Amino acid sequence: MALKIVKGSIDRMFDKNLQDLVRGIRNHKEDEAKYISTCIDEIKQELKQDNIAVKANAVCKLTYLQMLGYDVSWAAFNIVEVMSSSKFTYKRIGYLAASQCFHESTDVIMLTTNQIRKDLSSPNQYDTGVALTGLSCFVTPDLARDLANDIMTLMSHTKPYIRKKAVLIMYKVFLKYPESLRPAFPRLKEKLEDPDPGVQSAAVNVICELARRNPKNYLSLAPLFFKLMTSSTNNWVLIKIIKLFGALTPLEPRLGKKLIEPLTNLIHSTSAMSLLYECVNTVYIDVNTPPLPSLSLSLCLYLSLPPQLCVQKLRILIEDSDQNLKYLGLLAMSKILKTHPKSVQSHKDLILQCLDDKDESIRLRALDLLYGMVSKKNLMEIVKKLMLHVDKAEGTTYRDELLTKIIDICSQSNYQYITNFEWYISILVELTRLEGTRHGHLIASQMLDVAIRVKAIRGFAVAQMATLLDNAHLLTGNMQRMGICEVLYAAAWICGEFSEHLENPMQTLEAMLRPKVATLPGHIQAVYVQNAAKLFATVLKSQEGNTDSTAAQETSQLMIDRLPLFVQSANLEVQERASCILQLVKYIQKLQQKDVEVAEEVSALFAGELNPVAPKAQKKVPVPEGLDLDSWINEPPSESESEDEQPKAIFAKEEPKHSRPRREEVDEKELAKRREARKQEQANNPFYIKASPSSQKVYQEAPGVEHIPVVQIDLSVPLKVPGLPMSDQYVKLEEERRQKERAEKKKKEKKKRKEKRSGRGKKHDSGPESEEDITPAHQVDIVTEEMPEKSSKHKKKKQKKEKEEKEKKKKKKHHHHHHHSDGGGEEAVQNGTVEEEEPLPVSVFFCFLPLTKVYDIQGNLQDGSQVVVSVIFENKCDSFLKSMEFNVLDSLNSKLQRPEGSGPHDGLTVPFQLPPGVSNEARFVFTVQSIIMPQKLKGTLTFIVKDSSTHEKLDFKLHFTCTSYLITTPCYSDAFAKLLESGDLKCSSVRLEGVNMPFHHLLARICFHHHFSVVERIDSCASMYSRSIQGHHVCLLVKVSAQTVSIDAKCDEPTLLGNVLDEIKQTFSQC
């Protein structure tokens, strides 16, 4: 035996440690992979040894290799071994390795549950800390469920170091196991006021994260956070809280007003400022710069601080020489842009200036802002600038970003800002000359879209596309440009479809049939072939008019010569089309040789024009009778899917019976509301084609082509531009055109004035050029099914309507809000321990429910006879409630603890007032003599309603269950076994029938509702333990067979046991 140990330590001497490994890797730069594979072999040997030190060393090295990108999942079991070492050194290595290598699908994680639980309750706080840290990285839903209770207990650990970690990890637990939120929340809230700043910060952190996902559930915490904000000096906490308020204020506008004062205090008071700067960033902010961006900006929006003011301050930031501030300024600006585009627009100069910044991050931010800044007036100028950047840009990422932004900006809201489409086409053509862009398809789709929808531009577009096709070799020259060849797709299609506009169709036809085309991607070739046929038809038509018939025959011959190349294509589509067309042309040639005129018939193949389809064409299809689009086809999904962590959601899930029937009696109002909601959703859903707001009318008759408005356009600019276009020249032309227009308008207006302007003339005075004055040179075919023609009158009406609707919406919102504050009464917040919503007396004065109360009773660990009851008061009426007094009729057994000197029947003043819609929590301490029986205490709450100044009274009952005297206490199987063997415990049992839930849910429910912890679980059998505040042991053995659950229980106090079992039974009878 001794020999073996000696041998082990000698072996160890030759092991590499981490430093040796690193050194070795650095020395084997040339054959690193080989060296590492020998190292891995060594590690495998080391892992086979019994010595835990050797194993730990091996795992430590593996962790490093994992970081280098090597797969070490094969060692997962060894990692677990090292984790369970009793020495802190090894344990830490094990947990580090686990946090790096374990993930949800690692199956050994199941084995770790008990080890982690043991570590969590270790007397050494650092064992616990290491376990918590590790767990935070690899927690799974199973682990979260099994360990939630242990972690919850740790939240009240005596050491702040553990409390802090336990609080923080709860967020991870909530994510994995949302059901734990409900029971843990009161304690989490309590930690917001922890004496240790670290714990407090962690609690704020967690709640802010929760609130970010679902702010409205945390509105009730606003007063608490408000207090923290004014009292805390921890800047991390402050930043988090202010960010949280940023999310809350849109939900509760009154909050905004309240916040102004403390915020401005924070912003303006110099001492606070210097403190902020000092702490948050000494290097980056000097004291003269305006408020801390991260802190105050997100809020400025929602506060009644006028956005202009906020933007002004941002401007100072952006002009700062510090790049970080510049970046943050722009970031905040883009947030404001969403709500107040107008106030940002005036800083266009600044943002354009930022486009020239040397820093890409800043340029990207500025690009983002540009989108909301363009107008008809400045579009050309901005795009010109962007085009310059495109030429200068180095990285392809930035250039691609520029390209998409240019297209985004130009095409936004149906090309609203484009006044000259020739210019736009030339921009698109210029963009095709970009090296190596990925966005060829984007340019192509724009080309197609514009050519189809802007009829007047077709001639110009076709000429441009023909040039593109002619110079296709430039685009496909090298492989890098393959992305851009997508535009040839568009070019070929446009040339074919609108071939009547072609100057020289024969030349284009030849260009499309070049052998080089066969190197293009298949889908492009297919378009080439198809459109070559279209062109062929056009060419024939022009040639047959001539007396010389040989030209036409030569064209056919050209087709017959070139098409076989495509017939051999590997692409099925190309092959099929080519062979079909080839046969057709051969037949045509035969006819031609017989001097038959075929041109008419050939062009008939491609006759007819493609019209764009109205986005709302579907609407015109009448709904068949008897089809109700609003009725449910399947059972509706539960209403609260996205609100997993919302406490109410849990309740709803537990009692689905209550909410179902309500749904069946949906009335008209409800339907209308839903329809409205769906419309809202559709408006926000990019996959829905948007409807303009005045589309409520239903057309009875079937739609005809005549419904599609065709806009007549006369062009004020000559169309012919030889060669490839230069977009720049359009800027000049446009300028001239506008001037001309302005002059004309002036003339007209003068005339009008002479004729005495009628009251309806609403045109702006011809001073500086305004947005509406710029009429587009071309108009986009925006298909609305609304009106056969688009008269200006109609447009005005539309606008008016829109306005009205907006106003209505505003009102509705407002109204809705009110509803929210007084339409309460439906949610009884359930909690893990005891809960009961008070049956509220409906007094004459309160036909609405004024208050809800929810309470939670918890045993006090330190004192075996004290119970803390925390009561949440929620004001559900419209009035302010004050002077609340809480009083309970003491029983022999339980007494409310009153401050010294007050009589036994005096009430306790609730230390806060309740504005409408607000809830707050108060705690009351009770002294309890015997805990073996549940009991009910009667009590009253008196309060004054501010408006009517009347005293009101509310009766309630407090139900102290035996469960509430139990405290979750971990217990190990060995101790548990001893306890059972000791024979001091009395036995009792209970059977539950018809419990239909998975076993682990069942256990979780007992754990949460009745404060037990699982000691051991084998298949469908588990032992559980809990302790009362007076030290009674309660042991359960839970077995499940079919739908029957049998619980055998032992306790040193039979009455207590009987009551606890009754309560458990009740819990399950409710579900």
Add this chain to the structure above:
Amino acid sequence: VQNTVQHVLLQAEDMQQQIIRETFHLVSKRDDNVCNFLEGGSLIGGSDYKLIYRHYATLYFVFCVDSSESELGILDLIQVFVETLDKCFENVCELDLIFHMDKVHYILQEVVMGGMVLETNMNEITTQVDVQNRMEKSEGGLSAAPARAVSAVKNMNLPEIPRNINIGDINIKVPSLSPF
């Protein structure tokens, strides 16, 4: 996702090498006088995330965070982290980090836990790290003395021992950072 604060070395899964490469590529080509924020990395998880980095001599410390974090705050956290490293390693240099990756992780774990900021007070962090290191020492450490001796002997023949080559000390220019 929650406020993911990740040290570049802590990223998960097979993608991690690729992420690190891309991040390094993005960060290393930036000048010193541009801002410390970086968006648009295609691998880091969407537009809600951004990279926040600081550059010390030959080292980059990169955190990837979502919008729930304050940008300047994270810059400061990096500073706290680096200063903590400096304290714990006593004048930290690049080689310290290379050879003691495990220790770096232990320190980082006291600052960031499971992607959430745990502690921002440097004194608190160093105290906890120190206590744990002392515990390790009292247990005899991972490698007992003999193993050390052997590894020293083993290295004697190696051509290059980088122990004395000091590539770029980390310069810490911010001496007075008041605690949070």
